[in-house]
Amino acid sequence: MRQRKALLVASALGVVIALQTPAGAKPLATPVSENGQLKVCGKQLCNQQGQPIQLRGMSTHGTQWYAKCVTDGSMDALAGDWRADVLRVSTYVQEGGYQTDPQRFTSLAQKFVDGAHKRGMYAVIDWHMLDPGDPNFNFERAKTFFTAMAKKYKDNPGVLYEIANEPSATSWSRIKSYAEKIIPIIRAQDPDAVVLVGTRAWSSLGVSEGADEKDVVNSPVNASNIMYTFHFYAASHKTEYLDALNRASDKLPIFVTEFGTQDYAGEGANDFAQSQRYIDLMKRKKISWTNWNYSDDNRSGAVFKTGTCNGTNWTGTGVLKEAGVWIRERVRSDS
Known part of the structure; x- marks a missing residue:
């Protein structure tokens, strides 16, 4: 199955790249064409050659509000400019x-997801449950959604499935139970893709509710090829959270699927110094990340200046807020 996926996506990407590359020029490499089917090896996210890698990118805002910010132009900018x-x-x-x-x-x-794949990027399919905080509340909906998504992308190595965005006010045992029910539903269609499991207390590994990573370490989900998610907002989440990420990533495969340089609501002043501490840790340990968020929401955590999504200009720093300028540079250079 994995080899079939690699061949299919190579063929599809070859068509896209051929259309975009002048005759006789060497095709441009993309993240998916370079790395192929991802897998978890030990505590790392690895490419099809078994080499640990770090993915860096962006998260959309809610598509019910900001679909207008995810256009051909903005995705071209994300893949090419960013x-x-x-x-x-x-x-x-x-x-x-x-x-x-x-x-x-x-x-x-x-x-x-198709737009990301067309440009050679990976896509995290995020089931963005928030309230109620127990993911079991939406189990039947999740079952329907992930069955449809896994059927469509079962032969494509460019997807990862995030099955519960930010569980809250519920126990790790309830989150684990949900994961052990929904993962087999995905695996029935797509046996190879990496699955990302939300953690307790808004995916803080429990820290935001006075716990820590020990719940997961002592009682991991009974499934293979999975990672656990961690979210942070640097202006609110200081040393206690950074230390938890550091400790947990020594024992568990971690993917930071959401973070911001502001407070926990994605608002207020940017704390770039604390954000850089997280960036440095994630670089050193090859922890993949996506920043919140690729929209022009009025909050400081949305990377585009308000009104940008009504226009056609997406490239460079002129359309970006302060946080957007900062995070674009980290996506581009990881410095």
């Missing part, structure tokens, strides 16, 4: 999202 490896496609469940029109939001997610 040189991102990955786009996290966030499908909110409540708040006017998936539960209001499952077919529409499944199609929208697929459109954006």
Whole structure:
């Protein structure tokens, strides 16, 4: 299956790249064409050759609000100008999202995943549950959504499945139970893709509710080829959170699927010094990350200046807020 996926995606990317590359020129490498089917090896995310890698990129905002920010132009900018490896496609469940029109939001997610793949980027398929915080509340919806997504992408190595964005006010045992029910549903269609499991207390490994990573370390999900998610907002989440990420990544495969340089609401002043401490740790330990968020929301955590998504200019720093300028440089250079 893995070899078939690699051949299919190489063929598809070859068509895209051939259309974009002048005759006689060497095709441009992309994250997917270089790394192929990803897998978890030990505590690392690895490429098809078994080499540890770090993916860096951006997360969309909720597609019920900011689909207008995910266009051909903005995805061209993310892949070309930002040189991102990955786009996290966030499908909110409540708040006017998936539960209001499952077919529409499944199609929208697929459109954006396809857009990432067309440009050679990986896509994280994010089931963005927030409230209620127990992922079991949305189990039947998740089952329908992930069955549809895994059927579509079963032969494509460019996807990762994030099965529960930010569980909260619920125990690790409840989150683990949900994961052990939903992962086999994905695996029935797509046996090879990496699955990302949300952790307790808004994916803080429990820190935001007075716990830590020991729950997961002592009682891991009974599944292979999985990683656990960690989210942080640097202006709110200081040394205690950074230390938890450092400790946990020594024992568990971790993917930071969401973070910001502001407070936990994605608002307020940027703490770039604390953010850089996280960036340095993630670079050193090859922890993959996606930043929140690739939109023009009025909050300081949205990278584009308000009104940008109504226009056609996406490249360079002139369209970016302060956080956008800073994070674009980290996506491009990881410095």
